[in-house]
Amino acid sequence: MNVRLTVNGEPHEAEVWEGESLLFALRERLGLPGSKNACEQGECGSCSVLLDDRLVCSCLVLAVQADGHDVVTVEGLAEDGRLHRVQEAFAATGAVQCGFCTPGFVVAAADLLEHNADPSDDEIREALSGNLCRCTGYAKIFDAVRLAASQ
Amino acid sequence: MELRRPPDAQHAVAALGNGSLALAGGTDLVPLLRDGIVRADTLVHLADAVPRGIDGTRIGAGTTLAELEVDPQVPAALREACAQAASPQLRSMGTIGGNLRQATRCWYWRLRFPCWLHGGEVCHAKAGQHREHAIFGNERCASAHPSDPAAALLALGARVRTDRRELSVAELYRLPTDESRDVVVLAPDELVLELDVPLPDASVYLKAMDRKKWAFPLVGVAAARFGDRVAFGLAGVAPIPWAVDSADDLDRATPLPGTAYKVQIARALIARAFSAL
Numbered sequence: 001m002n003v004r005l006t007v008n009g010e011p012h013e014a015e016v017w018e019g020e021s022l023l024f025a026l027r028e029r030l031g032l033p034g035s036k037n038a039c040e041q042g043e044c045g046s047c048s049v050l051l052d053d054r055l056v057c058s059c060l061v062l063a064v065q066a067d068g069h070d071v072v073t074v075e076g077l078a079e080d081g082r083l084h085r086v087q088e089a090f091a092a093t094g095a096v097q098c099g100f101c102t103p104g105f106v107v108a109a110a111d112l113l114e115h116n117a118d119p120s121d122d123e124i125r126e127a128l129s130g131n132l133c134r135c136t137g138y139a140k141i142f143d144a145v146r147l148a149a150s151q
Numbered sequence: 152m153e154l155r156r157p158p159d160a161q162h163a164v165a166a167l168g169n170g171s172l173a174l175a176g177g178t179d180l181v182p183l184l185r186d187g188i189v190r191a192d193t194l195v196h197l198a199d200a201v202p203r204g205i206d207g208t209r210i211g212a213g214t215t216l217a218e219l220e221v222d223p224q225v226p227a228a229l230r231e232a233c234a235q236a237a238s239p240q241l242r243s244m245g246t247i248g249g250n251l252r253q254a255t256r257c258w259y260w261r262l263r264f265p266c267w268l269h270g271g272e273v274c275h276a277k278a279g280q281h282r283e284h285a286i287f288g289n290e291r292c293a294s295a296h297p298s299d300p301a302a303a304l305l306a307l308g309a310r311v312r313t314d315r316r317e318l319s320v321a322e323l324y325r326l327p328t329d330e331s332r333d334v335v336v337l338a339p340d341e342l343v344l345e346l347d348v349p350l351p352d353a354s355v356y357l358k359a360m361d362r363k364k365w366a367f368p369l370v371g372v373a374a375a376r377f378g379d380r381v382a383f384g385l386a387g388v389a390p391i392p393w394a395v396d397s398a399d400d401l402d403r404a405t406p407l408p409g410t411a412y413k414v415q416i417a418r419a420l421i422a423r424a425f426s427a428l
Contacts, residue, residue: 045240
């Protein structure tokens with residue numbers, strides 16, 4: 001079936017299977033591979049995107065549930081050719097190891113700072129609790145979020 | 152698989168049953184479908200069919216856990232149960248109506264063992280790995296009900312309005328039987344539309360889990376005080392949300408070798424919840 005959705009500010013249209021996830025549609029139909037496909041269970045958060053400004057696991061959302069809605073992926077965070085401050089902070093603090101979890105963490109952290117400009121450590125923990133880094137690089141990820149918040 | 156998006160509850164009910172399943176937030180159903188644990192000829196997308204939002208004591212079934220956890224109209228036990236459930240990503244999609252219908256986390260069931268709950272003869276968890284499993288109502292099936300909000304709604308004495316009747320959360324659930332392995336009394340085409348959640352004088356939700364965030368309850372204890380009466384609802388201790396009157400009811404628990412520790416946790420959390428009220 002046909003779905004129309006806005007992705008990173010641009011209108012898109014795609015022919016999808018009824019049981020297909022938003023993640024699959026983004027990666028395989030719309031050419032946006034930034035959101036990663038890992039657990040497909042909602043455990044790891046590597047597929048995190050914003051759906052109508054709410055942080056979701058795109059592996060648990062059917063593409064048809066996003067029909068008519070607004071999606072922002074990690075590809076849509078940069079503005080005017082400049083990385084989002086969370087992305088810059090991840091690079092500056094070395095918060096990236098293998099990198100597979102990074103897009104999900106970046107989207108979750110950007111979402112946190114959008115709603116809470118000066119989060120406490122507990123608030124950062126809560127906001128990132130749905131994202132796993134199997135390299136266990138959490139200390140640097142915290143540094144990155146604190147750095148981005150301070151800017 | 153076909154997908155329908157009915158414009159209202161009446162059309163949704165007409166589309167349900169006969170191999171079709173209701174899709175709310177999808178956080179449980181989508182992976183269950185993907186893994187072939189449940190099958191559907193038709194998905195009935197409920198976005199336009201069930202109410203969403205909070206109006207005093209009334210909560211639309213389409214309201215998300217994220218919306219509930221921050222709304223001051225919502226009793227503390229339900230807010231806390233929602234806030235401690237899953238992760239932010241899942242709470243922004245998961246609805247309270249869907250949460251009441253979520254399936255057990257029993258890995259035998261999720262790995263499609265031909266277990267009793269799937270219609271087979273034996274509960275593999277009872278003889279096998281069952282650390283996360285039940286201490287009550289586990290004669291046939293040792294699965295544990297995973298919903299934190301359902302335990303809170305049970306303690307709060309919430310009522311459920313479906314397309315055809317009104318019943319309490321306590322009446323909504325029943326232990327599965329040889330004849331029907333379902334944990335709710337709803338008909339296949341029956342749709343939960345709204346909850347009515349009485350305002351208690353005080354309430355609280357306490358949860359023991361393997362880590363501080365994003366884990367299902369080993370034991371969840373909701374307590375609600377109405378005047379001098381305190382009601383408790385427990386998560387993670389039986390195939391359905393389990394009501395107890397006091398910690399003394401734990402004397403009647405039937406733990407498995409691997410779940411005996413849950414009796415101690417439940418006692419401690421009940422005592423802690425009681426003193427918090």
